[in-house]
Amino acid sequence: MQLTLKIWRQENADSKGKIVSYEISDVSPDMSFLEMMDVLNEELMIKGIDPVAFDHDCREGICGSCSMFINGEAHGPDRYVTTCQLHMRKFKDGDTIYVEPFRAKTFPVIKDLVVDRTAFDRIQHAGGFISVNTSGNTQDANSIPIEKANADKAFDAATCIGCGACVATCKNSSAMLFVSAKVSQFALLPQGEVEATDRVINMVKQMDEEGFGNCTNTGACQVECPKGISLDNIARMNRELVKAQFKK
């Protein structure tokens, strides 16, 4: 395949970025998008050009670092995949592909396609945990029976990899899907109930302080989420927060 890549290049956080065009040939349809980017970078390095900086780690849809906005969609045109799982066979020979970083004021660009998503970490630190000392007195997993339906929902919520595609996709740059997944994974389990009130209040407060936009239920986030996190979690978080107002 021969492709034209239009990639966002930005020297650093303070510089003004722009789209730069690159031609790439001999792209195998079996390559992943990141492998194609590797090939491009090798070619750029041979020519003495600064390679395109992009985040990646696991390359199997687990770590959530490969943040690319491809042809107007987070992680590209495929569903339930991250950029590292996106195959070049999803594109046609001769295509022009736009590659941009995940954009939100809360995700400032560090360089090229690499963005700073530590806002998510700060939200997690605000309450995305349970305060149990597990060292030396770990309980058997089955000692607290949990309804199967709730265990499944909690597990589904826990599959969120914190990639930020929901924020990048949302026209409002809202982080509600991410935060609601993190709130739900604990709210659905008895272990998480103890701190449920403080958790939802603190995580939402942190989310707001970071400057994410407001959710208007467009549903775009759940469509683009590589893990299929559902809007249900947002409704649950809304319930949890309203409930918390009455408890506090």
Add this chain to the structure above:
Amino acid sequence: MAIKLDSSIIRKVAMALSGLFLIIFLTQHFIINISSVFSEKIFNMLSHFMGNNFIVQFIAQPILIVGVLFHFIMGFYLEWQNRSARSVKYVVYKGSANSTWISRNMIVSGAVVLSFLVLHFYDFWIPEMKYKYYDFLAEDPNRYHEELVHKFNDPIKVILYCISFFFLALHLLHGFASSFKSLGTDSRYYYSIDLFTKIYAIGIPLGFCFIAVFHLITNIVTH
């Protein structure tokens, strides 16, 4: 307990509640208006009641005005906040791949509905307030039907009216179902909510347009 509007979720819930409140008002307004098609007497009776009942005039009406003001001021404020949450825009953004145009453009449909409301206030509400509380004219319980029919004898006005209701339908198509989601309704009810939303959001605006066109045609035929 401390309910403050400083949380994005509480603001979202407040938007949903004010929206649902306006939907209740819209429904009662529709019921009264549609009666004008069937019976002049019933329409006059209902309008006279609404226009002269103390609770409606001095309790429900101010609450309604606050509701309208809150819904649109908060709507514009949230839109401004949402826009500023992404300072550098995407070069390519394919919103249609994952969401409906209607859901992404509530501010557009809302703004059209708001401009209609301004027109409507100017056309109906201000003359009505002037009649009652400024000119202190004697109440005639039979004036309402004639006044309404008279308002609809201008085709341009009827077209503008119908266009506004088209945008109201768009606004409701997302807003009605969305408000239940904002209130935390469980997804097992989404199918019924979405279905009811479609019926309501299309049916009621269509009904309002029908009333306007009905009176326009009656005016043409009878004159």
